[in-house]
């Protein structure tokens with residue numbers, strides 16, 4: 001326990017971080033984690049690579065220290081992330097502590113919200129607005145992925161990071177940065193990736209499986225969604241739509257929509273790319289933007305949120321009405 005501060009000082013020296021407040025945050029969080037046992041680590045609903053990779057790395061790290069820990073999530077683990085759980089059988093214990101990773105708001109716990117809201121001991125996150133209620137919050141919005149924060153915490157706790165933990169953190173970082181190409185990437189992101197590579201992570205293999213590999217369902221869905229593409233705001237805003245009918249036609253799962261949401265934003269001249277996905281009770285919106293548009297601000301107008309360059313919100317209105325409101329909100333931000 002006494003070595004946490006020394007560990008973090010060494011780590012910060014290695015990473016070139018000189019920030020006393022931040023050092024205190026990392027030390028405090030690591031010390032708190034070290035006091036815990038029987039820990040449930042919460043991932044967000046519709047889990048992505050960051051929430052799962054971070055949770056798994058933390059879980060393995062805590063277990064390596066002789067603690068009991070499990071990863072829990074409201075929704076099933078997508079097939080491409082199942083390898084993270086190899087050899088990580090569920091342990092049986094009465095939970096004493098709960099840690100949330102990459103969860104920006106209580107409703108993102110999905111159906112677990114009822115059970116866990118107000119019961120979280122430590123919230124670890126990197127979203128701009130984190131509304132989780134917890135006595136200890138370690139939120140660093142400059143981190144490209146929560147995976148970076150888990151790297152700091154595992155080292156702070158003196159965990160010997162093994163290959164499985166390294167793969168989990170690499171998964172977290174490479175998926176949340178689109179293979180190190182988004183504007184959230186900092187020198188620290190690469191520095192940590194270097195350390196993970198040294199632990200024998202098959203980076204190329206993981207990048208292919210996590211980011212490039214596609215399926216017939218994904219491709220079918222992509223081509224159907226692309227046929228709905230339309231432009232607004234003098235072509236600065238592009239929208240694609242995914243309907244339930246398309247999902248059924250191609251027998252697509254929620255994760256199969258991943259490849260679609262980046263397409264509108266990738267068009268030359270488009271500053272704001274929007275994906276509208278039909279849900280049971282309306283439309284789920286995902287916005288990807290460049291520096292001209294704050295996606296979190298646009299989504300915030302409709303009760304949503306996220307990051308400056310990637311955010312989401314929901315509408316219960318009809319398709320046309322939802323689209324009109326969205327376009328008007330984007331127009332307003334573009335005019336500023």
Ligand SMILES: [Mn+2]
Nearest residue numbers: 050102146176
């Ligand atoms: Mn994340």
